[in-house]
Amino acid sequence: MRKILLAILFMAACGMQVSAQQNLFVAQDIESAIVHDDNTVTFNFKAPDAGKVQIAGDFAEKAEGQHIGGMVGAGLIDMAKKAEGIWTYTTKPLKSELYSYQFMVDGVPTLDPNNVYVYRDFATLSNVFIVGNGQADLYKVNKVPHGTLSHQWYHSDGLKTDRRINIFTPAGYEQSGDKKYPVLYLLHGAGGDEDEWVTFGRATQILDNLIVQGKAVPMIVVMPNGHAGMEAAPGESSWGFYKPIHLKEGTMDGAFEENFHEIIDFVEANYRVQADKNHRAIAGLSMGGFHAMHISRYYENAFDYVGLFSAAVMERPGQDKGVYGNFKETLKKQIANGMKLYWIGIGRDDFLYEANADFRTRLDKLGLKYEFLETEGGHVWTCWRTYLSVFVPKLFKE
Incomplete structure (x- = not known):
């Protein structure tokens, strides 16, 4: 009985040690918010079971009265589902600016797990990226x-x-x-x-x-x-x-x-x-x-x-x-x-x-x-x- 108890305690300690380690391997193994030389930007999100994935961003045209995921001034764009359940979208060339966005997965606001750059505005979290070669160089x-x-x-x-x-x-x-x-x-x-x-x-x-x-x-x-x-x-x-x-x-x-x-x-x-x-x-x-x-x-x-x-x-x-x-x-x-x-x-x-x-x-x-x-x-x-x-x-x- 004593040996069993020691084994349980050892496994629990190992579990605590593992949980305390850095989360090095939790991101999806894809790139997203890729800024290209022509100022277009590509977003990728792996969600094989999702029925619909959209991107809400301040670079998208905003419909009248639209208020997306708590983001002010955000428009909504449908993403296309490709192989292996990866949803993707590439923008038109964007002007030089700092932009923010979220994904909408079956209507639920979701951060981009492949872009670690996140800002908080009041109670809303958004991913961000910068398109340079202009004003945003500042x-x-x-x-x-x-x-x-x-x-x-x-x-x-x-x-x-x-x-x-x-x-x-x-x-x-x-x-x-x-x-x-x-x-x-x-x-x-x-x-x-x-x-x-x-x-x-x-x-x-x-x-x-x-x-x-x-x-x-x-x-x-x-x-x-x-x-x-x-x-x-x-x-x-x-x-x-x-x-x-x-x-x-x-x-x-x-x-x-x-x-x-x-x-x-x-x-x-x-x-x-x-x-x-x-x-x-x-x-x-x-x-x-x-x-x-x-x-x-x-x-x-x-x-x-x-x-x-x-x-x-x-x-x-x-x-x-x-x-x-x-x-x-x-x-x-x-x-x-x-x-x-x-x-x-x-x-x-x-x-x-x-x-x-x-x-x-x-x-x-x-x-x-x-x-x-x-x-x-x-x-x-x-x-x-x-x-x-x-x-x-x-x-x-x-």
Whole structure:
């Protein structure tokens, strides 16, 4: 009996040891998301028992009202079943861009097991790939000097918690002695967190490449979490592993804007920065554009550069109190104090297009001078990465 028990324990230990090993052999033995020289891309997925496999991607034409697998702006394409149960599809030549996609297997969203590059947008996971030879070369890790990305925590007295923040310092920061740098505060949208400009936004790659090309001034980029009710991105906080919930408490109630000075104070206390209005910029996408607009007028003498990317600038019920109150008066003070750049970008198909047109009319009446860029596209990362790459070279030029 004792020998049997020892044998069972030995086999259990071996099983535990095997399960703890790296998963080296679980992927399908095929290639997928193959980018060809002519900018076409081939996808392969082995599912011999599936009745239908489709690909949902932001490179596919989107039908009216289509919303696929939680992916915004995704169209749906049927794949063809070939030998050995492998489903395949090759795109037409694609323009240079970072693209995301999922498979739909008999209607069920499924990641591509043959492409390990996966990003999270809110609660949706997508595979990604890059087609180069154009705009997306800015989004690649090229052989250039690289900056440093740090995950920091700061304490917020106003929000009564510690909060996670991502901070990019440019190449050479650690070796530059007493040199001080300007700062861009870069804010995410309602479905994002402090990590999203790093992942889908490719902000660090964009900065590395623009700086080495001489198109951008070396700068520090600060990417906080804009949900005042959150400590950090899902999986990075004391809340543990939970299912992300859209628009958590404290998202657009003024708490983030009112306590933004704590972020500035933390950065200026811990980094070598040029701590004045001339060397501070703030920009954001969608909800982050809403935040950037209100923070810049609430602290009306803090930022010389403001960028609104597809900003959620529509008037909202109750948006006349606290941080959001005295809109015209504080904006007039901001104008009187002077700014070097107020920049607005929006896509023609963006659901916030009309709201941005109305907002620009309000700015015109107040006499606020701004730069405006209208592009093709909707409320998508394709636009926001472009806007960042256009906005950044305009900053901190003496």
